[in-house]
Amino acid sequence: MMQLAPTPAMDEVTFRSDTVLSDVHLYTPNHRHLMVRLNSVGQPVFLSQFKLLWSRDSWTDSGAEGGDHQDAHTEKPPPAGTGSTGSPPGGGHRHEGFSAQAGADTASKEGAGAQLDEDGDLDVVRRPRATSDLHPAGPARDKVHPMILAQEEEDDMGDTREDSPHGIIKIEHTMATPLEDVGKQVWRGALLLADYILFRQDLFQGCTVLELGAGTGLVSIIAATMARTVYCTDVGADLLAMCQRNIALNSHLATTAGGIVKVKELDWLKDDLCADPEVPFSWSEEEISDLYDHTTILLAAEVFYDDDLTDAVFKTLSRLAHRLKNACTAILSVEKRLNFTLRHLDVTCEAYDHFRSCLHALEKLADSRLRFVVEPVEASFPQRLIYERIRQLELWKIIAEPIT
Template identity: 60%
Template sequence: MDEVTFKSDTVLSDVHLYTPNQRHLMVRLNSMGQPAQEEEDVLEDNAQESSTHNIIKIEHTMATPLEDVGKQVWRGALFLADYILFQRDLFQGRTVLELGAGTGFTSIIAATVAQTVYCTDVGADLLATCQRNIALNSHLTASGGSGVKVRELDWLKEDLCTDPEVPFSWSEEDVFDLYGHTTILLAAEVFYDDDLTDALFKTLFRLTHKLKNACTAILSVEKRLNFTLSHLDITCEAYDHFRACLQQLEQLRDGQLRFAVEPVEASFPQRLEYERIRQLELWKIFVEPGT
């Protein structure tokens, strides 16, 4: 396993799989960058050592400026991860592409069943955090971590970066595998800025036209309500824009692909610890050859 180093201001969260409410969630790190442990924690740790295989460790930040939102773990990532755990058969042995993966949490959950997961986002710093999180959890993933590939995929760029000098760029082999085998696309909580939402939908459109097989995109979104001065009312503009993009996609008729959109009932079991508020939604887009 790769060597993992922490910064002193890093916060490490344990997200429990299958065993909610068993233990505290957050582990603060000491000035040496190691998890600060109380004596009773050590005793508790010893008692629970046998259950550590159910714990996912994620290096993340608690609060960030907007440009660094990917360093936080968002509720929609946990919600989507719960759906993956519920639908394990759907992911078994598949090639999966996650867009805007942030800390890599959802990709790690997908990799507990999928054969290959392309965990993508932008920025070498964020992608390096992703890589560390994957190394931290390699014991959980189906192929010991080797099946999760952290790559840069910027929705604002037409092409995948294949320059070997650039960190997290794509090899020719990756690109061939991505287009040849991907059947599931994931994106959690990436609909908070209309321009980025447009870019994400364009990326989805572009990628699905390059994939060899029919695929399903599964998207999570939290409907955030805000009071806006311009409307003098509570609105959810980013969510409304997301819904409009879904509708546009469904109405597209380009003769090559057909996009069918369906909401997912949020009644699937909750195995991870987070507040499952009713504003959390999951949407599926079925992409098939057009007739």
């Protein structure tokens, strides 16, 4: 008698030899994935929440330029006469001059036993922080931004606080897709680029942004919290519909900042934008004019995994840079994925190597109108999203400068 194999649960991820799964989803606990529907091609669609770590303290610690957050962490001096942690009566900020000798005198009055902690070790009197220390006279120490790998278990999906809607990003996505559908997942490179956008608000404030290969739309959602208009582009009606749903799920983020996100089709293998009104996610004449007249920032996250597509991306970047009215900057994120190949019998990273060769070719491109300056961006800025920022994650900046 033949025994049938048990049917897997609907929310269970099934791996096949022709599917890939993002590390973002692989290392996320199962209870944080909520299956919500099947898409038009029968793939399970999951809803995940990404917590934004943008408290007032973290904004100040980041050293981000852009102004308004600099005053968020300004502490008021404690009232006079409130104890040892405040200023002495009549002293204002005199506790800034608290010396080791003063600490020793205080300790001697309390007795030698007060200098020892409960284990018998010497309890050193520390100089209290003064409000004037927020701007020290000497050189500031380098800030250390720890890598955030995981969050506490109790901080799960059910912990969405109604009083803090701006702290959560909701993203619909699929898992374990074929290679042609990897845009339906969230990748670490997108989270790295989102971190950079949140760190460099001054660069994106009030500008027009075009994202290539937007996938789930996470990067565009973050950019819309600062930018005036974000054109979120990709190909495939099903993918663009998912992206549109994610924009709607997080519309409050862009609305608060006054930004607009428009989901549009942009095929890297075609020279012109689709302006056919019968085609979903096509461009209007007004949108095409706005794109070419005002765009100054181009974004692309984790789209460099196939050599032919990588070539198409760089051709698209060059074509757009020549058509845009203003000088533009492209910011690209990539993950250097190491693989053992039978052809080389060694660990290689062919997709990354091809990406670097394209960067080099673009920089050496002889042109009478533009020159392209390529420079890496050090990933030392603080994390605002929870993921593993491995050293293989890289950011690159391409600046298109007109030749005068």
